[in-house]
Amino acid sequence: MYELRKQGVYALLLVVLNCTAVNVYAQKFQFKGNRDRDAISFTLVKNLIIIPLYLNDQGPFNFILDTGVSPLIITDPTLIDSIGLTVSRTIKIAGLGRGAEMDAFISNDVSANIGKAYIKNIPTAILKSDIFGLSNYLGTKIYGLLGYHFFDSFIVDIRYTGKRLSFRHPLSKGKIRGERVPIDIIGAKPYVDLIIESPDYGKIDIKALVDNGASHAISLERLNEQPFPVPSTSIAANLGVGMSGPIDGSIGRLSALKIGSFTLRNLLASYPRYDDVAAKVLLKLRNGNLGADVLSRFNVVFNYQENSMYLRKNSHFNRPFEHDMSGMELYMQEDRTKRYFVSRIEPGSPADLAGIAVDDELITINFTSAASFKLNEINNLFKSANGKTIILSLYRNEELIVKVFKLKQRI
Numbered sequence: 001m002y003e004l005r006k007q008g009v010y011a012l013l014l015v016v017l018n019c020t021a022v023n024v025y026a027q028k029f030q031f032k033g034n035r036d037r038d039a040i041s042f043t044l045v046k047n048l049i050i051i052p053l054y055l056n057d058q059g060p061f062n063f064i065l066d067t068g069v070s071p072l073i074i075t076d077p078t079l080i081d082s083i084g085l086t087v088s089r090t091i092k093i094a095g096l097g098r099g100a101e102m103d104a105f106i107s108n109d110v111s112a113n114i115g116k117a118y119i120k121n122i123p124t125a126i127l128k129s130d131i132f133g134l135s136n137y138l139g140t141k142i143y144g145l146l147g148y149h150f151f152d153s154f155i156v157d158i159r160y161t162g163k164r165l166s167f168r169h170p171l172s173k174g175k176i177r178g179e180r181v182p183i184d185i186i187g188a189k190p191y192v193d194l195i196i197e198s199p200d201y202g203k204i205d206i207k208a209l210v211d212n213g214a215s216h217a218i219s220l221e222r223l224n225e226q227p228f229p230v231p232s233t234s235i236a237a238n239l240g241v242g243m244s245g246p247i248d249g250s251i252g253r254l255s256a257l258k259i260g261s262f263t264l265r266n267l268l269a270s271y272p273r274y275d276d277v278a279a280k281v282l283l284k285l286r287n288g289n290l291g292a293d294v295l296s297r298f299n300v301v302f303n304y305q306e307n308s309m310y311l312r313k314n315s316h317f318n319r320p321f322e323h324d325m326s327g328m329e330l331y332m333q334e335d336r337t338k339r340y341f342v343s344r345i346e347p348g349s350p351a352d353l354a355g356i357a358v359d360d361e362l363i364t365i366n367f368t369s370a371a372s373f374k375l376n377e378i379n380n381l382f383k384s385a386n387g388k389t390i391i392l393s394l395y396r397n398e399e400l401i402v403k404v405f406k407l408k409q410r411i
Contacts, residue, residue, distance in 0.1 A: 029153035037168030047215035047292035066213025069147035139375025178310035206287035214291035227274035325407035354405035
């Protein structure tokens with residue numbers, strides 16, 4: 001389930017945990033005393049919700065709140081020593097992407113706190129190496145992912161525009177605002193029925209994983225046990241990185257997507273290579289993955305106890321769906337200062353035609369120091385306006401060079 005997808009830039013990835021030895025259903029978060037609710041602020045980067053989580057009474061550590069994961073996943077193995085974890089055994093994790101399985105540790109002695117809520121002995125998978133490099137590609141330190149146990153414990157209210165997370169006991173009093181959309185909880189993950197429309201194949205009913213840990217709008221993986229048909233107008237793209245390596249595919253557009261009574265139009269859709277994703281997903285009725293570029297246009301309430309998701313439009317609902325217009329992907333390296341490097345250039349893109357190369361270091365962007373930008377701000381700039389001129393100074397082979405190009409809407 002989890003996906004840090006690269007929609008031109010890194011936005012999210014797909015991860016499928018084959019953790020049959022972990023009982024992900026056993027525990028729930030609780031409040032002490034008579035308290036039945038709490039609320040915290042979160043940080044939003046590339047549509048991902050980053051929350052402060054305490055582990056074994058230490059922290060806070062930045063974790064991504066993700067409906068697409070089951071056990072707690074620690075992506076930074078240095079936490080094993082720093083918070084004194086006891087590792088019980090090693091398991092194999094089968095993931096999406098090209099490549100083989102990888103090893104992860106299992107621990108059952110982790111306690112976690114979010115706000116005033118706590119859980120003891122939460123099932124935890126700890127990656128032996130930080131293969132995703134989430135911190136570099138999100139521009140902030142990330143230690144892991146929190147999913148099912150939190151959402152199964154509470155009614156969870158996500159206010160994307162206010163960056164506020166509220167959660168309360170399922171039996172507590174309080175009206176839920178928004179339109180109810182039924183969800184199915186399968187394998188500790190929520191699924192929803194959608195209608196999509198495309199000029200290439202008309203209207204289709206599909207079932208998708210509701211994955212707010214994926215920053216794309218929607219990923220379409222399979223249809224009738226075959227690769228989902230890629231639209232006639234599309235571009236090749238590197239869509240992300242999964243447990244087993246890179247995920248290749250294409251990006252196109254849908255005419256419309258209907259969820260409940262809401263219709264979103266002209267949205268981006270990712271079409272991952274069948275062998276990288278769909279062939280490795282065990283749930284055959286799943287057609288794809290609904291991500292946070294759709295969910296973030298609503299105030300969203302999850303109520304797993306009643307198999308419900310509630311949606312209410314927010315001020316982002318009519319925001320255009322845009323793909324990166326530079327063709328350049330970046331990562332951040334932080335020592336004493338922030339430094340940004342080019343990690344990938346899409347062939348034929350404006351950055352490629354301008355002669356920008358992998359491993360170039362950004363020094364200035366439109367005459368402003370690159371270090372003064374957050375990575376999220378740079379990514380937003382690179383998809384801000386078709387035809388916008390970008391002037392970069394870059395450091396390459398101990399030489400300062402200047403490159404100029406115009407952003408181009410390629411899909």
